[in-house]
Amino acid sequence: MVTFDRARVSVGLSIFVEFYEDYRRYYEHQTSANKKRLAQKLLESNPRASSINGQITRISYTLEIFSNYWERDMLRAAIESSHPSISNEIKAKAKEILKRIEA
Numbered sequence: 395m396v397t398f399d400r401a402r403v404s405v406g407l408s409i410f411v412e413f414y415e416d417y418r419r420y421y422e423h424q425t426s427a428n429k430k431r432l433a434q435k436l437l438e439s440n441p442r443a444s445s446i447n448g449q450i451t452r453i454s455y456t457l458e459i460f461s462n463y464w465e466r467d468m469l470r471a472a473i474e475s476s477h478p479s480i481s482n483e484i485k486a487k488a489k490e491i492l493k494r495i496e497a
Contacts, residue, residue: 407472
């Protein structure tokens with residue numbers, strides 16, 4: 395069984411916030427073509443990403459996040475994070491998303 399902490403680390407808070415809408419759309423419309431498109435987008439958009447398989451793994455963990463209703467926890471963790479990789483822009487976007495989904 396996947397834990398929240400494992401999913402959080404595997405996806406990454408910044409990436410989760412940055413691609414929240416893409417992950418949500420994929421969760422709602424899971425097809426192999428959509429997974430491939432999303433994995434390619436993640437690979438091309440993230441300079442630290444090194445393989446398509448790594449992005450597929452990341453997508454699998456986001457499915458766990460949405461399936462377990464942890465998306466709010468992920469957003470709150472990003473907002474509360476003091477890690478230097480979580481920029482003020484990411485925190486602001488996380489707040490915006492959280493406000494929207496809690497409305």
